[in-house]
Amino acid sequence: AQSVSQHNHHVILSExxxxxxxxxxxxxxxxxxxxYVQYPxxxxxxxxxxxxxxxxxxxxxxxxxxxxxxxxxxNLRKPSVQWSDTAEYFCAVIDTGTASKLTFGxxxxxxxTL
Amino acid sequence: xxGVMQNPRHLVRRRGQEARLRCSPMKGHSHVxxxxxxxxxxxxxxxxxxxxxxxxxxxxxxxxxxxxxxKEGPSILRIQQVVRGDSAAYFCASxxxxxxxxxxxxxxxxxxxLTVV
Numbered sequence: 001a002q003s004v005s006q007h008n009h010h011v012i013l014s015e016x017x018x019x020x021x022x023x024x025x026x027x028x029x030x031x032x033x034x035x036y037v038q039y040p041x042x043x044x045x046x047x048x049x050x051x052x053x054x055x056x057x058x059x060x061x062x063x064x065x066x067x068x069x070x071x072x073x074x075n076l077r078k079p080s081v082q083w084s085d086t087a088e089y090f091c092a093v094i095d096t097g098t099a100s101k102l103t104f105g106x107x108x109x110x111x112x113t114l
Numbered sequence: 115x116x117g118v119m120q121n122p123r124h125l126v127r128r129r130g131q132e133a134r135l136r137c138s139p140m141k142g143h144s145h146v147x148x149x150x151x152x153x154x155x156x157x158x159x160x161x162x163x164x165x166x167x168x169x170x171x172x173x174x175x176x177x178x179x180x181x182x183x184x185k186e187g188p189s190i191l192r193i194q195q196v197v198r199g200d201s202a203a204y205f206c207a208s209x210x211x212x213x214x215x216x217x218x219x220x221x222x223x224x225x226x227x228l229t230v231v
Contacts, residue, residue, distance in 0.1 A: 034219055043205060044157075044222040055139060067131035090156060101147060101170055102207070102220055 004093050006105035013081050014113050021076040022109050023065075024092030034075040034092040034102070035065055044090065050074065061085070068088035086112045118143075118208050118223035119188075126229045127196050135191040135226045139208030145169075146189040147220065148181060151203040160204075163189060196230045203227050 003026045013019060025031060032051050036044040048059025055067040065076045074091060091105040119138040127133050133176075139146050145164055149157040159173040163183035172180065183189040193200055204227075207220035 032219070036222075046219060047221050048222075061186040096212075101159045101162050101173075103159065104149075104157040 002103050004105035006108050008108045011111045012111045016080050020082045022057045023074045024072050025093045030096045032094045035076050036090045081112050083112045089091040118221050120223035124227050133193040133196050134211045135204050136188040137206030138188040143208035145209045146183050148191050149205045163185050198230050201230045
């Protein structure tokens with residue numbers, strides 16, 4: 001069964017600092033990869049996704065992620081965070097072979113201080 | 115162009131009552147997924163449905179929980195005889211068929227926050 005690991009549970013950064021959140025998955029087949037963001041009290045919003053092609057994916061709000069197949073990783077990055085990026089970030093994977101459910105990591109809570 | 119609609123947004127139930135959570139998928143989406151988010155935890159898959167079919171219910175508790183997605187109307191997640199541990203946010207997502215061309219992921223609803231008192 002596929003699984004998703006997010007090793008950073010809680011990250012605190014100052015505004016303008018660079019961000020990298022780790023995501024690793026355990027499935028060896030073809031996968032689609034996603035990063036979602038959940039602002040306090042709100043639902044999940046899609047930040048970016050990788051299906052195929054260029055492994056460097058650009059999403060909304062200046063976020064990007066790089067798919068490294070050999071490392072089973074899909075880390076999220078942002079060069080300069082803002083206070084408004086304070087939220088919880090979830091990595092997720094779907095196995096395209098079985099086309100079944102989206103599996104989420106446990107999430108990383110990002111707190112950006114002024 | 116309405117997204118995934120969930121209602122109610124907030125639901126308070128006393129222990130032992132039934133909770134019914136509704137989810138209307140996006141127009142054109144035939145696949146519905148329910149997830150539960152407990153405080154301080156990530157999203158846990160519960161059940162995956164197509165119209166009139168349960169595709170994967172591996173995340174559903176064996177007792178008290180049931181889900182349906184009838185031919186007409188919204189998908190319903192039903193929790194019978196609720197207990198305090200059922201208090202959580204329940205999110206619904208919808209998608210077109212995941213294996214078909216044009217699939218671009220799931221769209222999530224705003225969730226139903228269930229509080230059991």
